[in-house]
Amino acid sequence: MANTHALPAELTIYTVGETGPKWLAWLDGGGDERLPVDASAVAEVDAAGVQLLLSLANALRRRDRELELVDPSPVLAAACAALGAGALIDAMPPIGA
């Protein structure tokens, strides 16, 4: 069950309107401190997409949890770094460590 959360291939202004509400369900899951999310599929991302991730991270933090982006695609990693949101990508140590 833990790894069924995944980011969509497109995370841009065109899709954030639909994607955001879907993620609300992830918040209610309860459970572990970390919420792992598979980020390997992201092929298109813009500032709106990164902002949505930040918003998700903030919401989790309020619930004393942390967002863990697993296996971030290069595109996503580059965008996060460019926007000063590198914390999203490199905060988490590798799984299992």
Add this chain to the structure above:
Amino acid sequence: MPTHADDLSYIAEAMPVFISEAEEQLASLEQLLLQLEDTPDDRDLLDALFRCAHTVKGSAGVFGLDRVVAFTHHVETLLDRLREGAFSLTPSLGTLLLQSTDHVRALVRQAQSDETESEGEGAARAAIVARLQAASGETAAAALVAPEAPAAASGNPRRWHVSIRFDADTFRHGLDPLAVLNYLRGIGAIPRLVCDTAAVPALDGFDPESCHLGFEFSLDTDAPREQIEQAFSFVRDDCVLHLIEPGATAQDFATLLAAMPDQPRLGELLVSVGAISHEQLMQGLDQQTDQMAAGHDALLGQVLQQSAGVSPKVVAAAVQKQRQRDGTASEDTGFIRVHADRLDEVINLLGELVIAGAGASLLARQTRQRNLIEANQQITRLIEGIRNSTLQLRMVPIGETFARFRRVVRDTAAELGKDVALEIVGGDTELDKAVVERIADPLMHLVRNALDHGLEAAADRVAAGKSAQGKLTLSACHESGSILIRIIDNGRGIQREKVLQRAWDRGLVEQGVVPPEADILKLIFEPGFSTAEKVTNLSGRGVGMDVVRRNIEALRGSVELQSEPGRGSCIEIRLPLTLAIIDGFLVGVGSSKFIFPLDAVVEVIASRSTATAVDAQGRGCVELRGALLPVVDIRALYALDSPAPERSSVVVLRSGGRRYGVLVDALLGQHQTVIKPLGLMLRSLRGVSGSSILGTGEVALIFDAASLGQLAAQPHSAAHGASRAPTDFQNGAHSTTQGQRS
């Protein structure tokens, strides 16, 4: 996931809005340019000009209209230089900018119809671009040395601090902060960048399409300030940007903090990005707290004064942005776009409501129940209120139309080599939108006429002892229920002998016959007339003036010409204020009912004995307070066959500065009059301008004060032929106007 087809359909839907808004911006740009020519140093005008060009460029960018964007960019650059004070507006520069505006307009229209550009057009565009570039000094060495950037060409990267906070609508305007940052990395390096992630709301209750992003970062670059600012050009209206130059002090950052919300947190951001040290931050914040005691506004002012090294532009930009957000400077708030058809629908329904209300009031009176009567009176009052407000919606100030003439006068006068000043008076006079639209062309023709024939060349004027500069005045005002538009020039006036000669030549008047003085000038409005020695591009073909008069009369208006040879001419156009609903005064003559526009009624003399002697045509005189008042008897004028009562009343009307009276049987009081057009077969009836349905279902004819007066004043034979047997009016008018919109 949106497809290309979705994008295309979005563009197709939104394009008309873009086009009409772009046209508005361009019209605004033109007006501002013309104003700027009078006051070349007006800072506000220069800023507004830049914003217009910038807005057009930005919106065109959203729609991917590359040609428009590329061309407008050059216009924007030139306007930017102007507002920086690099140089001042000269007449030739003004002309170049006006031509460029025309070109942008053409490009926008091309985009609308998706045309491709012809080779000739492409070459023309390149030519204008070259001139714009030359004017901006935008060739090769783009680095204009700004006073605050001494090491512009040194090649050593310098560290700037950039603080940028994007507005909520950034994404909705099609902008992407990521793209901006990537672009900046193209002109320099960003060693440290911090995003204000805490400002992004948590997912619950968060609108993902609103932008809450803000960044603090250093930018290492050797590019000059202009180039850095250029990188933000597309987003400048969608963010709060502070660009702090190298060598800034803690004071500068204090200023930055003062202009931003949530200061302590931002201070931490500045520290984390390495712009200032923690101690400096504390110092800055302490100072602010002290100054806070002295009052908030004083704070900003004092801090501004102290920060000597900060570029005034940074601070000014921030403060202005603040003010804009406070909503004090916006011109666009408070307006709603409404489709004209919807408004017409509402007004039509309103007309029906007025009539139905009148019917209900009548029935209520018949029941003699006081409560019911009062309730209906209240309803009538409310309907009147709605009526006035709704008709107001269709009113537009004529100044907008007049303003278009500034450009025409400027260009035409230049073309003809004449020096003409245009004066506009009463531009805020309002009239119905439909009337405004239809009067624009006739006015244009009359203005061109005045420029072409009326006003002389400077040399001729001086020789005649006049000032070298001619004056053309467009004025508008309300007068007894009509709107009066005047076109006045102080030119050479109209030579009556020439007019007469031409009329003889064209066979309009029998050779040798000299009509009365007042009628000579009217000949100008006859078809086929023209006194121009040569036909110019603008006028002189002899098809102008009669078409002008016809267009004006089609609006139920009238046009008159006055002139003094050597001194100038004045053309007076009278137009009705509204075409839909007016306040009327109801009267009865025999079994017929008539309505006078209340605005034209001066006073009423009730119930005097019918001692007035009238001639066969119904004309006579009455004494009113020691003066003679010409009166006309409706019964005789229109040959109504009911017998005259013993006592009759006189309604005194005012039209065109003259007064006359009308004899009627009964005065029936004020009446909200919904104007229905006359049926086709009654259109040529003179003196009557429309009909209306009363609460009883009867039809009343509405008199036009001006033409009724003229009809009554005419010599016997002419008027007699024009009046018609009225008995069929009521039914005829009613059946042909059913279902017609007013």
